[in-house]
Amino acid sequence: MRDSINFGIGFITGRPNVCKIINSYCKYLDSQVKKADVDVNITVFILFDLAYQYTTRTDFYGILPETYKYINIKYITPEEVDETIKVLMSKYNLKKSEAELFTGKGYGKARNAILYYALQAKMNYLLFWDDDEYPLAVIRGKNNVTWKKQPTILKHLNAIKDADITCGYRCGVMSPIPFIKYNEDFNETIYKTFIEGISNEVISWNEVKKTRKKDGFLGYADSNILDSSPKVISKKGETPIIYGSNLCLNLDHLDKIPAFYNPPGARGEDSLFACATVPKETKVVSVPVYHFHDGFLKFTNLMKEKYPNKPLSVELDDNGIEQRFYKATLGWTKYKPLYFYINDNKNYRKIIDNSLNCLERSVDIISKQFTTCDFRNLISELQTYDKAVETHYNEYLEVNRIWDEIKFKIREEN
Numbered sequence: 352m353r354d355s356i357n358f359g360i361g362f363i364t365g366r367p368n369v370c371k372i373i374n375s376y377c378k379y380l381d382s383q384v385k386k387a388d389v390d391v392n393i394t395v396f397i398l399f400d401l402a403y404q405y406t407t408r409t410d411f412y413g414i415l416p417e418t419y420k421y422i423n424i425k426y427i428t429p430e431e432v433d434e435t436i437k438v439l440m441s442k443y444n445l446k447k448s449e450a451e452l453f454t455g456k457g458y459g460k461a462r463n464a465i466l467y468y469a470l471q472a473k474m475n476y477l478l479f480w481d482d483d484e485y486p487l488a489v490i491r492g493k494n495n496v497t498w499k500k501q502p503t504i505l506k507h508l509n510a511i512k513d514a515d516i517t518c519g520y521r522c523g524v525m526s527p528i529p530f531i532k533y534n535e536d537f538n539e540t541i542y543k544t545f546i547e548g549i550s551n552e553v554i555s556w557n558e559v560k561k562t563r564k565k566d567g568f569l570g571y572a573d574s575n576i577l578d579s580s581p582k583v584i585s586k587k588g589e590t591p592i593i594y595g596s597n598l599c600l601n602l603d604h605l606d607k608i609p610a611f612y613n614p615p616g617a618r619g620e621d622s623l624f625a626c627a628t629v630p631k632e633t634k635v636v637s638v639p640v641y642h643f644h645d646g647f648l649k650f651t652n653l654m655k656e657k658y659p660n661k662p663l664s665v666e667l668d669d670n671g672i673e674q675r676f677y678k679a680t681l682g683w684t685k686y687k688p689l690y691f692y693i694n695d696n697k698n699y700r701k702i703i704d705n706s707l708n709c710l711e712r713s714v715d716i717i718s719k720q721f722t723t724c725d726f727r728n729l730i731s732e733l734q735t736y737d738k739a740v741e742t743h744y745n746e747y748l749e750v751n752r753i754w755d756e757i758k759f760k761i762r763e764e765n
Contacts, residue, residue: 355390358504359474360422361465362396362482363458365403368648369482370413373397373422375654376486381421383505391508394472396465398427400456425468432456432464442764443757452746453753459611459620462595463754466610470761475603476511478504481596481644485653488572488641489522491662498658499577506640507599510581514636515607516628517581519597524646525570526554527679529672531720541716548709549680549729551687552592552622552694569663572641585628585635590694593628593635595621597642605762607633610754614736614743618679619686626693627751647672677724684729688740689747703737 360380362369373395384391399411414424432454439450454464462479469477486501503519511517533539539560546556585591598621600608609627613620628635643653650663691702707730714726736743 353389355392356387356476356508357392357394357472357474358384358508359465359469359472359477360393360395360504361398361462361469361477361479363398363400363461363465363479364411364482365400365406366482366648367406367410367413368651369397369399370411371651371654372480372482372485373424374413374415374418377418377421379486379500380504383502384508386502386505387508391504392423393421393504394423394425394474396425396427396468398432398461398465399429400461401429425472427464427468432461435464435467439757443760445753445757449749449753452750453610457613457615458595458618459613459623459750462611462620462624463750466600466608466754466758467761469602470758473762475601476507476599477602478507478599479596480642483645483648484521484523484596484642485645486640487643487653488577489643489663490574490577491571495660496571496662497660498653499572501640501642503597503640503642506638510636510638511599511601513634514581514583515601515604515633516593516635517599517601517638518584518591518593518635519638519640519642520572520576521594521597521644522570522572522641523643523650525558525644527646527672527675528554528559529676537716537720541713544709545713545717545726548706548713549683549687550706551619551683551690552590554683576639577641579639581636581638583634584637585633587632588629590625590629591635593621593625595624596644597640602762605758607631608758609633610750612747612750614685614689614739614746616682617685617689617736618682619690622690623686623693623747626690627747647675673721673723677721677726680726680729681732684733685736687733688736689743692740692744693747699740703733707733 380393384393397411401408435454436450439445440447454460486503488499488501490497507517543556546559609624609631611620611624613623688703692699695702710730714729718724718726
């Protein structure tokens, strides 16, 4: 048995809320690793983007002095990401185009930057954690809800020893889709048509309808899952569902860990990462630990342990939700062609044509329900990314080739 483990936590963030999360839970994280059967050193990597919400640099330096008693902090600044590109070119003989494909601005490239710095710092495991998630499970009763703190690190530590990747569960705001009330212009048929237009491996009409009916787009933790054991979810040749947060990578199994990629301006880096695990026959294990996803930052008091005892809801007229929803639909639309090109190439043309048809029949009416968004843009974006799908597929293959070429060199040289 090794003497110690280096455990990294990676935050890719554009919101100062990340500092509140780290300050609120650093002591709790430390208390978990003290229960492990080996010494565990926690390093939190904070890669921040100043352009996301037009923030200032000081917004991300709100880590309290006492936090450093429990965890190490490593900032990855925009300048350091730019410098990494130069290092990859000079140290590992990458072309500029190769280095810029691997890291830089964008969700997938930012995750790759954290991977690079985690290897440099000799991390054994790396847990990605979003800046709008709290280590909490909310369980719904008949007339109330209960809350349970979640030992995220401990659960992943116990499971990842015999796995390549471990991933937890999510409750709270399951997606940035707000609750929209029907009216005489906007009915269930139109909404179903729109959702089918933007649907992907996670978003489907059945899921949207089920959540809408029961909980106002809030998902609750399953007590049966909380009491269960880890289980293998990847099958040979099958793409697992992987979320980008509460996701832990075993960096001691580098040969099984792919790189991240998303088409320019798109999301889906976690879904496309899952696609890349298939040819590597990566062992992916789900662990029974939840994060509460606060997608609209409506429940930040949870970090102060102020727990509501009544069911929660998020509605369309809540401040800021319109734009978040709109940006999410754009991100989904932009990665949809590549995802299905990889996973269902035989039916690719049928899937994209059906999506276009659904959007053409619904976006005008959907746009009328919002005051700040024009969902007609989704049609042109889907057409653009459909035309570019082969280019994006070649980039997806190339970024994984680059990563496979350099990852062992990075580990060996540090």
